[in-house]
Amino acid sequence: MLNDLEVALESEGEQTNAVLDNLIRNFSTPQRIALTQEEENCLLHGERFAHYHDGFRLACWHFGFGPEVVLAHGWNGRGANLWRFVNPLVSAGFSVTVFDGPAHGESKGSRTSPVHFADALRTLCGYLGPVHTI
Structure with a gap:
């Protein structure tokens, strides 16, 4: 190239x-990569919700109660890729939100950029209220 x-x-x-x-x-x-069985099982235990950013729907899931932790995946990933962190954080007393970034996973869109992804994360955190950590 x-x-x-x-x-x-x-x-x-x-x-x-x-x-x-x-x-x-x-x-x-x-690239949109299919969910593994473990990832699918994790999402079944979360409360699914949508957050809209720049007119696109972001697929989000929320788990637990307590100070908010937002988990952000990498390029070509999806929120469910971070399933191994969800139960330990919830068990430690945190709320956990995972999301599929713009044009990733189940979120809408076909193109995005790291800047757009970061802006979507910023607006999601603003929607969720006080966020303990990302």
Whole structure:
């Protein structure tokens, strides 16, 4: 891919635009990976809710009672990937919220960016109220 970019930058016009469009599309389109059985079982015990950010629905799940902990997954991930943290945190007296970031998991959208993801996390935390930790 880097070699394609070097060639495109040496030329002008449509070839450059096509390569840059391809790079942007590849960088901004996360893969949706299916839930494992453990992840599915975890989500069954949570209270599902939706949070809307920039007109897109984010899939969210809430567990337990106490100071709020929000778990944020990585690129190509989903909130359920963090299932191993949920029960220990709830057992320790925390509320836990997991969510699928924009264009990830069950959330809407097909493209996103780290900046958009972070902004969605910020608005989710604002919706939840005081957050103990992320």
